[in-house]
Amino acid sequence: MYREKATLVFDIETIPDISKAKKLYGLTSLSDAEAYEALQNMRRQETGGSDFFRHHLHKIVCISVVLRLGDSVRVWSLGEENASESEMIKRFFTAIDKYDLCLVSWNGSSFDLPVLHYRAMLHELTAPMYWELGDHYKEYRYNNYINRYHMRHIDLMDILSLYQARAAQPLDQMASFLGFPGKLGMDGSQVYGAYQAGRLADIRHYCETDVLNTWLIYLRFQLLRGELMKPQYQQEITLLKHHLASSQKPHLLQFLAVWQEQEVETNE
Incomplete structure (x- = not known):
């Protein structure tokens, strides 16, 4: 297949x-x-x-993604603003069925994926390729999404800290440390209040800036690993900037503006 x-x-x-x-x-x-x-x-x-709260008692109200496919990169949130939790989770796992994906997260092993597991079971969803361990496709025996030390899912917080909790860093600090924008608009502690106030769009925008920060850290990690050489890394940076500039979405344009300001400060 x-x-x-x-x-x-x-x-x-x-x-x-x-x-x-x-x-x-x-x-x-x-x-x-x-x-x-x-x-x-x-x-x-x-x-x-x-x-x-315990992981199974976290109801998902937004899943945001950056997809790097072919010659394009794009950022968005799954489903419409009023999409049900079940629909968002189904879209996420359907993408894994459709594409041979490398999943990338920040703290996804400890939070995002366990929550997705529990909530997918609640909604009676299926995710065959996500749970493939080599029973049907042998290559998954040695590289799957479930094994902590495999690379189909790269939890950047986990791997950069060498799986040591005391060495783990917050996404916002790590992004800012590397010269990227960091969190914009709100933080995780404010999501419930924003949801109660009907500010779903703001939550989605905030989540999208988080995945942009994670994508930028991932590119720097790929440079560190030698999976990207410096010219390729710069091409990826340019590709993302073009996408943000052409989006015409205020929160993405703000992300780009803050990023460019920080680049100027770094180079001074």
């Missing part, structure tokens, strides 16, 4: 699944706001301080 090779950088944004959590913890008599506060308190007791 021939599938065209491509690279897909991905990132998800989530909100607490209050409806499911209320049922699991017997809080159905409470309002969503009351339940959220109670669930946060329960989680802090469980963890010793963190109110970060």
